Amino acid sequence: MQSSSRNESSTKTTEAATFAAGCFWGVEHIFKGVKGVVKTTVGYTGGGMENPTYRNVSTGNTGHAEAVRVEYDPSVISYDELLNYFWRLHDPTQLNRQGPDIGTQYRSVIFYHNQEQKRAAEKSKEQFDRSGVFSKKTVTEIKPAGAFYDAEEYHQDYFNKNPGRSCHILRDR
Incomplete structure (x- = not known):
């Protein structure tokens, strides 16, 4: 199911941003805690x-990435600030993996x-590559947003439903 139905309740003051940075549980958890983020959907x-399922996407054969759609209030947080969080919450130099998650x-x-x-x-990508945070260049792709399919309900807000788990750490820079 496409997420447009989940987002119809949004006010006109919000904008959307979509990020893929490894397992979507941790990415969502970090963005959910950012002031100005109104809603997240994995x-x-x-x-x-x-209409892929987690099982389909987990094969690595659908071309889909696990991603988080972030609805935010641009009067509270800018897109550039969201990009800063994106770079800090994963290792963008790893090709097709984050930590133990490979594919x-x-x-x-x-x-x-x-x-x-x-x-x-x-x-932002150019600035991050020049920052020296990692010795290697980023492999992050920049692509147009297309169809976004909501993950199954048990994946939504996963860490609040399953306390004590984690998979992403927010770096200082």
Whole structure:
């Protein structure tokens, strides 16, 4: 199911951002705690299969990445600030993996929703590569946002439903 129905309750003051940075549980958990983020939804995007399930995406054959759609209030937090969180919550130099999670579904991608986001993402990636946080260049893809399929309900807000688990750490820089 596409997430548009989940997001219809949004006010006109929110904007969308979509990020893939490894397992979507931890990515969602971090963004959920950011002031100005109104709503998060985990799901699948970037592939060719319609209405994929976790089981489908886990094969690595659908082309989809585990991703988080972030609805945010731009009067409270900017897209550039969200990009700063994105770079800090994973290792963007790892190709098709994050930690022990391996496969194309765990790749690093910024899915832009408009040309302004595309330019901001490209600039942010260049700045991050020059920052020296990692000795290697990032492998993060910057792609247009397409169909986003909500993950199954048990994946939504996973860490609040399953306390004591974790998979992402927010670096200082």
